[in-house]
Amino acid sequence: MTASLERYTERHPHAVDAVTVLALFACAVLGAKLSTSGASRPEQEWPAELLAAISCLAVFRARxxxxxxxxxxxVSTVATGALGYLLSPLLLAPVMTALYWLATLTDPKPTRVYGAATMAVVVTTTVLDDPTGDTLLLRTVAPFIWLLLPLAAGSKASLRRAYLESMQARAAHAERTREEEARLRVAEERMRIARELHDVVAHHMAVANAQAGTAAHLAPTHPEQAQKILADLTGTTSSALLELRATVGLLRQADDPDSLEPSPGLDRLPELISACESAGLDVTVTTEGEPQPLSPGVDLTAYRIIQEALTNVTRHAAGHAAHVRLAYSGSRLLIRVTNDGTATTAPADLADGFGLMGMRERAHSIGGDLSAGPLPEGGFEVTTALPFHPHALKEHEATP
Structure with a gap:
């Protein structure tokens, strides 16, 4: 019932104010007829009614x-008391309503100032009207208490409204935060999908293109070798389809999308080297230190970085040899991929590609780092340091 009344008041404030004004005027008219025993009352009631009408019009605009x-x-109340009317709660109703709206809608300081001034002038008026009467205590204390009640009620309503506004602001902030987090998660997921698809498709397509070109070159003079390369080409395209299907299947799973365990790792490095060699790239792999077990995320990152680096060698380098160095040192895996040829694509253009950007993002996501650039003696180098187990990415100081 109370909630329905509050909703109606919020939707139709002017209608509620009009009903309130009529009720206040009726109270004032009735209050003009009251008097204490033994006390004289003005014969005419219209002055009190006129002053009550003025007060009610002011109350109508109190919001x-x-x-x-x-x-x-x-002022109207003081004038009514000065005319000799008893300032009962009925005659005080308009000023009490105005004090309530003042306490509800304004800050505490003006509420205290206006409230104290109103109570002072009203009580002073009652004292000056009959300073020696027997009902002096009643005529002074009663108005003070009646005027104090709307101030207290209005202050409580103001605090409640401030509390509700604070709760609404917190709810709105929480909603905005949830929306921002959702947008951030969507952006991160899109980047993850883009990296995964790039690593799967770009590598296999680059190797398949190199295999097809080599087979076409050898077909007239070495048909047997061309036939073998074409057979490897079938395996390359099959691997591309399988990995692409696995990636799409992983995206369809309802489990944690960050689960990387079904993805390839360094245990499939021989297959990767074999595919590159069938495309005409001679790859040598050296391992230093005792191999350590890697978490699935680090294992996938290491594999993808090597895969992308060799793909770039296949696509952009003029040479036909690449070197992969794996070093297990302390708690980190150091990977270095180099080629001995001159890049056919300018290093600046290569560094701006999505491949190197994806490698850096992968390395940073597990707390590692990666650098890439041309070698002084020719060729290109990709170097990364990855922890055996991923950890939170530490903030690095910005370089000038």
Missing amino acids: SHPRTAVAVTA
């Missing part, structure tokens, strides 16, 4: 002008 409403109703 938008609470200070003005308090001032007008206070």
Whole structure:
């Protein structure tokens, strides 16, 4: 019932104010007829009714002008008391309503100032009206208490409204935060999908292109070798389809999308080397230190970085040899991939590609780092250091 009344009040404030004004005017008219025993009452009631009408009109605008409403109703109330009318709660109803709206809609400081001034002038008026009467205590204390009640009720309503606004602001902030987190997760997922698809498709397509070109070159003079390369080409395209199907299947799973365990790792490095060699690239692999077990995420990252580096050698390098060095040192795996030829694509253009950007993102995502650039003696180098187990990425100081 209370909630419905509050909703109606919020939707139709002017209608509620009009009903309130009529009720206040009726109370004031009835209050003008009251008097204490033994006390004289003005014969005419219209002055009190006129002043009550003025007070009620001021109360009608109390929502938008609470200070003005308090001032007008206070003056009208003082004038009514000066005319000899008993300031009962019925006659005080307009000024009490104005004080309530003042306490509800304004800050505590103006509420205290206007409230104290109103109570002071009203009580002073009652004292000056009959300073020696037997009902002096009743005529002074009662108005003070009646005027204090709307101030307390209005202050409580103001605190409640401030609390509700604070809760709504917190809810809105939480909603915005959830939306921002959702957008961030979507962006991160899109980047992850883009990296995965690039690593799967770009490598196999580059190797398949090199195999097809080599087979076409050898077909007239060495048909047997061309036939063998074409057979390897079938395996390359089959591997591409399988990995692409596995990637799409992983995206369809309802489990954690960051699960990397079904993905390839360094145990499939011989297959990768074999595919590159069938495309005409001579790859040598050296391992230093005792191989250590890697977490699935690190294992996948190491494999993808080597895969992308060899893909770039196949696509952009003029030479036909690449070197892969794996070094297990302390708690990190150091990977270095180099080629002995001159890059057919400018290093600046190569560094701006999605492949190197994806390698850096992969390395940083597990707490590692990666650098790539041309070698002084010719060729290109990709170097990365990866932890055996991923950890939170540490903040690095920005370089000038």
